[in-house]
Amino acid sequence: MGLTFPNESAEYRAARERLLAREIELRRLIEAVARERRALPPGGVVPEDYVFEGVVDGAPAKVRLSELFLPGQDTLAVYSYMFGPERARPCSMCTPLLDGLDAAEPNIRQRLALVAVAESPLDKLRAFSEERGWRRLRLLSTAGNHYNRDYHGKGSDGGDTTMLNVFRREGATVRHFWGTEMAHSDGDPGQDHRGLDMLSPIFAMFDLTPAGRGDFYTRLSYP
Structure with missing residues (x-):
């Protein structure tokens, strides 16, 4: 029983x-x-070793995609954060998701490297990261490279859009493994695409309750 x-x-x-x-x-x-x-099957070989702007040992530095893998590991996840230079403030749905990933990063890094990238200049990203209190999640600028264009962190209209890509390193070769393509598909009636729900403790929790998630959308802050 x-x-x-x-x-x-x-x-x-x-x-x-x-x-x-x-x-x-x-x-x-x-x-x-x-x-x-x-x-x-094996995904496509990454067409170039993209150069991002990040922080190394407390100072701004150029960082290549191949350098983002952690020692002894062969998997890298790159989240395209909707925080382009045209935005005064970042996406209010992406940001709470990254709040959770920042807290979980010490656990995630036991199996893979995780970074977030955005189109805005590095200084702007660092300022917001400090404001938000992120202490673990690595935030890099894609300004000056074509990563988001090539891996669908940008829509056809040139605006930023949500995308999570996973890459696998095989010796000196880096291949694309998987991307959250469902985030670029239509949802079922009455739903958004729900492409990143598997990463969201917020909406997973709501789905356990009598009222469900309803029409709730996360915000950067609440009254």
């Missing part, structure tokens, strides 16, 4: 058991999709 809770009805328990079966089915589907993702 499974779990029960105080004063629940037989109707509730029967419905909950049916839902549990569906939740287990979903868990198995998520793992099956993850296995298919891991089994993808």
Whole structure:
């Protein structure tokens, strides 16, 4: 017999058991999709060793894509942050997501390197990072290179857009492994694309509640 809770009805328990079966089915589907993702054929070789502007030992410095991998590891995730020079403030959906990734970065780095890149100048990115209190997440400027254009951190209209790309290093060769292409597809009726929901503790938590996520959108700050 499974779990029960105080004063629940037989109707509730029967419905909950049916839902549990569906939740287990979903868990198995998520793992099956993850296995298919891991089994993808080799992706395209990165066309150039993109040069970003970052901070090394406390000072501004040029950093190549190949230098972003951590020692002894072969995986790099690059989040394209919607904070182009045309924006006075960054995207209010990207930013809370990066809040969580900043906190989780010490755990993430045990398996891969994670950086965020944006089109704005480095000084502007550093100022906002300090304002936000980010202490772990590495934020780099793509100003002057074509990374976002090539890897879909920019839309066809030239504006910035959300994208997470994963790269794999094979010896001296760096290949694209996977990108969150669902973020560039239409959502089902009544939904956004939900391309990065797998990374969001905010919306995952809301989905566990009676009201769900509703029409909620994150903000940079709240009253």
